[in-house]
Amino acid sequence: MAAERTDPPAVICRAVAKTFAGGTEAVRPLDLRLEPGQTTALVGPSGCGKSTLLRMIAGLEPPTSGSIEIGGAPPAETLRRADLSVAFQDPSLLPWRSVRGNIALALSLARRPADARAIDELIALVGLEGFGDTRPAQLSGGMRQRAAIARALVTEPRLLLLDEPFGAVDELTRQQLAQDLPRLWEARGTTTVLVTHSVTEAVMLSDRILVLSPRPAAIVADIAIDLPRPRAPGDARTDAFAALTDAVHEALSQGMARAEPPLAAQ
Amino acid sequence: MTTLALPAPGPRLRGLVLTLLALAGWELAARALTGAFVLAAPSQVLGWLAANPGLMARALRETLTNAAAGFVLGNLAALALAALALLWPRAQALVTGVALVVFCLPLVATGPILRVIFGPGAGPQIVLAALAVYYTTLIPLLVGLRAAPASWFDLVHSYGRGRWSALVHVRARAALPYLVAGLQIAAPAAFLGAIVGEFTGAERGMGVLTIRALRGLDVPMTWALATVATAVAMLAYVALGALARRLAPDAPPLLLSPPPAPARRQGLRAAALVCAATLALWWGAIAAFDLNPFFAKSPTDVAAALLTDADAGATRAKLGVALAETAAFLLPGYLAGLAAGAGLAMALVLAPQVAGPVMSAAIALRSVPIVTTAPLIVLALGRGAAGTVTLVAVMVFFPTLVACLHGLRQTPGQVMDVMDSFAATRLTRLLRVRIPAMLPAFFAAARMAVPAAVLAVTVVEWLATGRGLGSLMALSASLSDYDLLWSAVVLTTTLSALCHAAVARIEARVLRRYAPEQLT
Ligand SMILES: Nc1ncnc2c1ncn2[C@@H]1O[C@H](COP(=O)(O)OP(=O)(O)OP(=O)(O)O)[C@@H](O)[C@H]1O
Numbered sequence A: 001m002a003a004e005r006t007d008p009p010a011v012i013c014r015a016v017a018k019t020f021a022g023g024t025e026a027v028r029p030l031d032l033r034l035e036p037g038q039t040t041a042l043v044g045p046s047g048c049g050k051s052t053l054l055r056m057i058a059g060l061e062p063p064t065s066g067s068i069e070i071g072g073a074p075p076a077e078t079l080r081r082a083d084l085s086v087a088f089q090d091p092s093l094l095p096w097r098s099v100r101g102n103i104a105l106a107l108s109l110a111r112r113p114a115d116a117r118a119i120d121e122l123i124a125l126v127g128l129e130g131f132g133d134t135r136p137a138q139l140s141g142g143m144r145q146r147a148a149i150a151r152a153l154v155t156e157p158r159l160l161l162l163d164e165p166f167g168a169v170d171e172l173t174r175q176q177l178a179q180d181l182p183r184l185w186e187a188r189g190t191t192t193v194l195v196t197h198s199v200t201e202a203v204m205l206s207d208r209i210l211v212l213s214p215r216p217a218a219i220v221a222d223i224a225i226d227l228p229r230p231r232a233p234g235d236a237r238t239d240a241f242a243a244l245t246d247a248v249h250e251a252l253s254q255g256m257a258r259a260e261p262p263l264a265a266q
Numbered sequence B: 001m002t003t004l005a006l007p008a009p010g011p012r013l014r015g016l017v018l019t020l021l022a023l024a025g026w027e028l029a030a031r032a033l034t035g036a037f038v039l040a041a042p043s044q045v046l047g048w049l050a051a052n053p054g055l056m057a058r059a060l061r062e063t064l065t066n067a068a069a070g071f072v073l074g075n076l077a078a079l080a081l082a083a084l085a086l087l088w089p090r091a092q093a094l095v096t097g098v099a100l101v102v103f104c105l106p107l108v109a110t111g112p113i114l115r116v117i118f119g120p121g122a123g124p125q126i127v128l129a130a131l132a133v134y135y136t137t138l139i140p141l142l143v144g145l146r147a148a149p150a151s152w153f154d155l156v157h158s159y160g161r162g163r164w165s166a167l168v169h170v171r172a173r174a175a176l177p178y179l180v181a182g183l184q185i186a187a188p189a190a191f192l193g194a195i196v197g198e199f200t201g202a203e204r205g206m207g208v209l210t211i212r213a214l215r216g217l218d219v220p221m222t223w224a225l226a227t228v229a230t231a232v233a234m235l236a237y238v239a240l241g242a243l244a245r246r247l248a249p250d251a252p253p254l255l256l257s258p259p260p261a262p263a264r265r266q267g268l269r270a271a272a273l274v275c276a277a278t279l280a281l282w283w284g285a286i287a288a289f290d291l292n293p294f295f296a297k298s299p300t301d302v303a304a305a306l307l308t309d310a311d312a313g314a315t316r317a318k319l320g321v322a323l324a325e326t327a328a329f330l331l332p333g334y335l336a337g338l339a340a341g342a343g344l345a346m347a348l349v350l351a352p353q354v355a356g357p358v359m360s361a362a363i364a365l366r367s368v369p370i371v372t373t374a375p376l377i378v379l380a381l382g383r384g385a386a387g388t389v390t391l392v393a394v395m396v397f398f399p400t401l402v403a404c405l406h407g408l409r410q411t412p413g414q415v416m417d418v419m420d421s422f423a424a425t426r427l428t429r430l431l432r433v434r435i436p437a438m439l440p441a442f443f444a445a446a447r448m449a450v451p452a453a454v455l456a457v458t459v460v461e462w463l464a465t466g467r468g469l470g471s472l473m474a475l476s477a478s479l480s481d482y483d484l485l486w487s488a489v490v491l492t493t494t495l496s497a498l499c500h501a502a503v504a505r506i507e508a509r510v511l512r513r514y515a516p517e518q519l520t
């Protein structure tokens, strides 16, 4: 049982599509397989449907059609076992709980034993030492996002969904986090999905980048990132890295160009 | 409405000075008017209290006990109703609708009816106190239980937890500041409810003494009772405010934000459902408590009294005359109170130096059980129209002023920065930014003021003027003309609820334009 828990799951989307009640088509029928233990970055223009796709994988939003499988089971099963964590685009910390209290809440919601040491280690990892007892209102936007990342990690999920987790984090801290976090989820063997607007960050953190078209989201490019790990900030200056960021940029602008008239469903 | 923040030491000192000045002015005015049987000086009030400490203390203890019991019962009822609406969201319109109808029942008539049911004792006082508070707690509670962004619920669901965890970890705590702020308004209201209950022939209590003072034209006693009632209500308000700041320092921005306005067709369906549920409750209560049909009239009895009985025409005529008399006081008073409250709030924005002290004074005075000062206003302005209209206006004025001042402060800082960047004048800001920002609070106050205004006008008619629906209800109760009494209750309640609904409709229109985020 314990071994099975730590095995990261594969995520399979079969013809998953989402049209909202108002008629907004957010995601076109989409086929997708995320390999166990890999980090996949989703890159695409604002409003293209990245968060929607993430929420469908998390089981928080039912797809209009198609099906999703996580480790061979529907998302509801992963939810039931509290096997996944989401770092939401908006940090959504409860204002009446301290940083530590917010992280502890995730443990109790996931029915895991309270673990003060793990919490303190994570607080240090995201660079919030000394702010454990601070309320979110007294933190900066970037500090709140880091607290939300710590909260997402504390339950040691098998599936980690990060929706623009570094949006408001400053450049230096971002680089530090980009160093530390992959180490953590590699050691644990976590299947990770990372939504980001930063191409550099996508290349630095992921094993694979999916470039999405403007709404409704469809995959315009699937780029493998075969750079060796661990990666360091200096890697960004290598030719291999530059070639990959160029490829992503190229795919992004192609997607924009092909958006009118809309792409046929893939 | 927001919980009030304790003023900083500076304003507190200024408040003390202002209070002393007001007391001195009161004393001087009373001395100037001796012989007019209108105004008792503070020294006379103190003198009366010093001469009758035992009488006052016994009455106060009695009323406080009843008010506290009603406060607890009413708020428990509000919690239960909110839980029902939460567990069964489709019933929320029904729950709030029936709750509103019950809240609109004229205390002037429910008092005597409860007296007949309960007989002597504290029953009617406690029930009236509970009736006076449950609605003002229920509405903010319902808002508070939903006052959380969707992502907090996503968070709970992302760990596989359901509605129960969302209630425990998110809703309950998010609703806490709204609940405490509701309780804060409820505390003086419970006191008021208990006093009105005592007007209906109780043996002991502040209400009994008030009636006695009024009948005997005992001016110092009337003023002493009103002063004590005011002090107690303000103390309760301030004490709960302090508790609120300890329990929930994160005060909600706007407490009386409106319940979601249903679309027109749904609105009509909900109204029909509410009517049906009210009739069912009415019949059910008569059957369940096995009430004597001599005084407990059923809906069919009222329909017969109004439509088919031999004297139905006469009954309708009596009600019509009373209604016209009441409306003649109610409408001008209500509108004047709204206009004065909103107008003063806007004037204060243009003169920010005096806004602070006026705000503190208005918050304090809002908690005054105004109806207990009815005798004073009648003493001062006579039994004619002026006194009644003034009382209704005062009843409406304070909540409106406080709500509008809060609303004016809601103007988002960034918008004001934009105005700064255009070097906009104060007047431009007022017209373009602040008034739109104030509208939600204004309409919330206007809506909640409808039952309050009806309460005020009927109580004055009953105690003083001897005209209108209030007097008709009191008279028919004392003459045991229960057909007429119940018909008047139905008429008054229906009109209150309809006026409330009409204001809510205008409110929804305005909010759709100026504050769509409040209509989720
Ligand atoms: N609950 C909803 N109801 C209706 N439409 C929605 C809802 N949520 C999202 N949308 C629409 O779906 C589209 C995709 O939204 P989504 O949040 O997935 O975009 P995104 O790619 O995450 O954008 P960003 O990068 O700006 O976060 C948008 O057009 C949005 O308006």
Ligand SMILES: [Mg+2]
Binding pocket: A050, A051, A052, A089, A163
């Ligand atoms: Mg998004």
